[in-house]
Structure formats: structure tokens, C-alpha cells
Amino acid sequence: MKVGVVGATGEVGRAMVKVLEEFNVPVTELRLFASERSVGKEIEFRGEKVKVELLTEEAMKWDCDYFLFSAGASVSRKFAPIAAENGVTVIDNSSAFRMEKDIPLVVPEVNAHLLKGYTGIIANPNCSTIQMILSIYKLHEVYGIEEIFVATYQSVSGAGHKGIEELLSQERGENVVRVFPKPIHRNVIPLIGDVQDNLFTQEEMKMINETRKILNDYSIRVYPTTVRVPVLYGHSEAVMVRLKRPFESLEKVKEIIASGEDVVVTDDLVTAVDVAGKNETYVCRLRKGDERSILFWNVADNIRVGAATNAVRILLKHAKMNGRM
Numbered sequence: 001m002k003v004g005v006v007g008a009t010g011e012v013g014r015a016m017v018k019v020l021e022e023f024n025v026p027v028t029e030l031r032l033f034a035s036e037r038s039v040g041k042e043i044e045f046r047g048e049k050v051k052v053e054l055l056t057e058e059a060m061k062w063d064c065d066y067f068l069f070s071a072g073a074s075v076s077r078k079f080a081p082i083a084a085e086n087g088v089t090v091i092d093n094s095s096a097f098r099m100e101k102d103i104p105l106v107v108p109e110v111n112a113h114l115l116k117g118y119t120g121i122i123a124n125p126n127c128s129t130i131q132m133i134l135s136i137y138k139l140h141e142v143y144g145i146e147e148i149f150v151a152t153y154q155s156v157s158g159a160g161h162k163g164i165e166e167l168l169s170q171e172r173g174e175n176v177v178r179v180f181p182k183p184i185h186r187n188v189i190p191l192i193g194d195v196q197d198n199l200f201t202q203e204e205m206k207m208i209n210e211t212r213k214i215l216n217d218y219s220i221r222v223y224p225t226t227v228r229v230p231v232l233y234g235h236s237e238a239v240m241v242r243l244k245r246p247f248e249s250l251e252k253v254k255e256i257i258a259s260g261e262d263v264v265v266t267d268d269l270v271t272a273v274d275v276a277g278k279n280e281t282y283v284c285r286l287r288k289g290d291e292r293s294i295l296f297w298n299v300a301d302n303i304r305v306g307a308a309t310n311a312v313r314i315l316l317k318h319a320k321m322n323g324r325m
């Protein structure tokens with residue numbers, strides 16, 4: 001199949017190229033697109049160097065099978081509809097289309113059924129939402145979820161390459177504060193995205209709205225606090241889930257969470273540094289609050305689980321469900 005990656009030089013785009021290779025996606029032709037800053041740069045795919053091209057409207061008319069987008073919401077808004085109108089399936093990592101009624105918002109382990117017979121734009125959820133959903137969706141199937149309290153500990157790579165550079169330059173002693181609202185080196189910042197009228201941030205609203213849309217249950221109440229921490233890769237989350245019905249035992253809960261796809265439940269202590277480069281979400285420190293509430297820690301590679309791997313998994317499921325491979 002022919003695949004295009006838009007935003008190929010970014011943190012997520014580069015990971016997409018790696019994951020396409022690692023997951024043995026049968027790509028017959030790969031084209032990479034970015035801004036004029038990157039034209040001519042080379043990125044390796046299966047031992048060969050692929051040159052980065054300029055993203056143009058003309059390029060979006062390429063008769064390919066899939067475009068994977070990860071170049072920000074404004075780029076997606078402008079270019080993704082051109083490809084979609086041309087009959088190509090677009091898997092978009094930005095927030096541009098996630099809440100649109102007719103656009104599926106997909107975590108393939110949870111709601112891949114939406115992909116059957118669908119062509120057009122498919123939205124990839126926000127990174128913090130994906131890893132949380134993967135750790136709770138089986139609990140929702142078995143007991144029903146009433147509410148979720150979550151505090152995130154999000155790495156600087158969640159803000160793209162410039163987020164990583166800002167932490168590294170502050171570590172070198174430079175006084176650069178551009179990407180984050182306060183110095184992030186030796187600090188913790190409880191604000192990701194702009195504050196909305198209801199005083200929650202954009203990132204927090206994504207966790208609320210996207211969770212309900214993916215689980216297709218608008219009665220679930222989600223109370224997030226999203227926090228940036230000086231970690232390079234890997235988002236962590238302290239989650240408390242309140243169920244509709246009492247659970248039998250922590251052992252049973254472990255079994256149920258672990259029955260989810262691409263989730264690892266462990267008694268070991270797992271941290272962000274441990275999961276860099278991994279494609280699973282890890283759940284540890286599971287505890288009982290009361291007979292209906294469970295507390296745990298979850299951690300995943302935000303660039304992979306939270307973006308690139310989810311997008312490639314969507315591509316694979318979509319291709320299989322629609323006779324393309």
C-alpha cells in the first residue's frame with residue numbers, strides 16, 4: 001500500500017515511520033512531507049533514505065491509500081480535507097477534527113468497529129486520553145464507570161520537539177521560557193493548554209470530552225488535572241476510577257484490566273523512563289479505595305501509544321477490515 005506521512009520530521013512523524021517499519025506494514029511506497037524548513041532532509045525507512053518533500057495542496061492529490069498527519073491542527077484543517085475528498089483515508093493526530101460528530105475518534109483496541117466501511121478522516125485521540133482509556137475500558141465493559149479522577153504527569157515531548165529543546169536548554173543553564181508558561185527544569189507546572197471559561201484547561205477538556213466520545217457514554221464524569229513534568233518521554237497518570245457496581249477483589253480487577261489489548265498490569269514499579277520506546281500501556285500500584293473505587297498508576301510512551309502507534313494500529317485495522325490487506 002502507498003502511505004504518506006505529513007509532519008514526518010517531528011517527534012510523532014519520525015516515530016510513525018519507525019512503527020510502520022517495526023509493525024511490518026506492507027508499504028510499497030512511502031512519501032514524507034513537512035514544511036520548507038525540512039525539504040530535502042532524509043529519513044530512513046527499511047534501510048533506505050527517503051527525502052522529505054514540501055507539503056502542498058497538489059501533494060494531497062496523490063492517489064495513495066493512507067495519509068498519516070502529525071503537523072498540528074491548522075495544517076490538518078487545511079490539507080487533510082483535500083486528501084479525504086480525493087478518496088484517501090486520513091489518520092489525523094491533531095485535535096482539529098476529534099470532536100466533530102461524523103468523524104470517528106478511534107483507539108483501535110476499544111472502538112475499531114467504527115472503521116468498517118469508513119473512508120475519510122479518522123481522528124487519533126489526545127495522548128493522555130489514549131493511555132487512560134486503554135487502562136479502563138475493560139472495567140467499563142464489566143462494571144460500568146461512573147467517574148474518573150485523574151492527575152497527569154506529562155513529559156515535555158508532549159509539546160513536540162520544541163518542548164524537549166526547552167527542557168534541555170534550561171538544564172544547560174540557559175534562561176529560555178517560550179514553550180511552557182514557567183521554567184520546567186526542576187519544576188512541575190499544573191497547566192497544559194489555555195484555561196477555558198469553566199477554568200479547566202484545553203488539555204483537561206480533551207480528556208473529558210474524548211473519553212466520553214470513545215467510550216460512547218456521555219454520563220461518565222471525568223475530573224482531570226493535567227500537569228507538565230521535567231521528563232523527556234512518557235506520560236504518567238494517577239487515576240481513580242469509581243465504578244457503577246462493586247468489584248469482587250483486586251485480583252479480579254487486575255485480571256479484567258489485563259484482558260484489554262496492549263495493556264500490561266504488573267506488581268512491579270513502572271516509570272516513564274522504563275516505557276520509552278514501548279507500545280503498551282502499563283498499569284501498576286493498583287489499590288482499593290472502597291468497594292466501588294480503584295486507584296492505580298498508569299504510564300505509556302506518549303509519542304508511541306499516545307500518537308504514532310495508535311495511528312499505525314488504526315491503519316492496520318482499517319486496512320484489514322476493509323479488504324486492503
Ligand SMILES: NC(=O)c1ccc[n+]([C@@H]2O[C@H](COP(=O)([O-])OP(=O)(O)OC[C@H]3O[C@@H](n4cnc5c(N)ncnc54)[C@H](OP(=O)(O)O)[C@@H]3O)[C@@H](O)[C@H]2O)c1
Nearest residue numbers: 007009010011012034035038070071072094158160161307
Ligand atoms: N508529542 C506528542 O506526545 C503528541 C501526542 C499526540 C498527538 N500529537 C500531535 O501530533 C502533532 C505533531 O506533534 P509533534 O510532537 O510531532 O510536533 P513536532 O515535533 O513539533 O513536529 C511538528 C511537525 O509538523 C511539521 N510542520 C509544522 N508546520 C508545518 C507546515 N506549515 N507545513 C508542513 N509541515 C509542518 C514540522 O515540520 P518541520 O520540521 O519542517 O518544521 C514537523 O514535521 C501535533 O498535532 C500534536 O498535537 C503529539
